[in-house]
Amino acid sequence: MKARVHVMLKNGVLDPQGEAVRHALGSLGxxxxxxxxxxxxxxxxxxxTDAAKAEESVKAMCEKLLANTVIESYAVELD
Known part of the structure; x- marks a missing residue:
């Protein structure tokens, strides 16, 4: 089973990479x-192979390693 985790900074947390991309896009017209x-x-x-167990496991991975839950949120997709 494939799992996809989307990790984003929480709203209100400064995103310097995002700001650099926004600035670069403006510079490019x-x-x-x-x-x-x-x-x-x-x-x-x-x-x-069990979707519920897989989701539970991936969420545990996110909480322990894949996402810094103080400043990041995450969403899990299973295929």
Whole structure:
């Protein structure tokens, strides 16, 4: 089973990478971009076949390692 984790900074947390991308887009002539938030996607290939167990396991991975839950939020997708 494949799991995909989307990790983003929480609202209100300064995103310097997103701001740099927004500025660069403006410099390239892409006007009207008011805000950019940059995140990351982590793909995991799991041996688990039970979706509920897989989701529980991936959430535990996020809480312990994959996301800094103080400043980041995450969402889990299973395929």
């Amino acid at each position: 892409f006007d009207g971009v008011e805000s950019v938030r940059q995140g990351k996607v982590i793909e995991l290939e799991l041996a688990e």
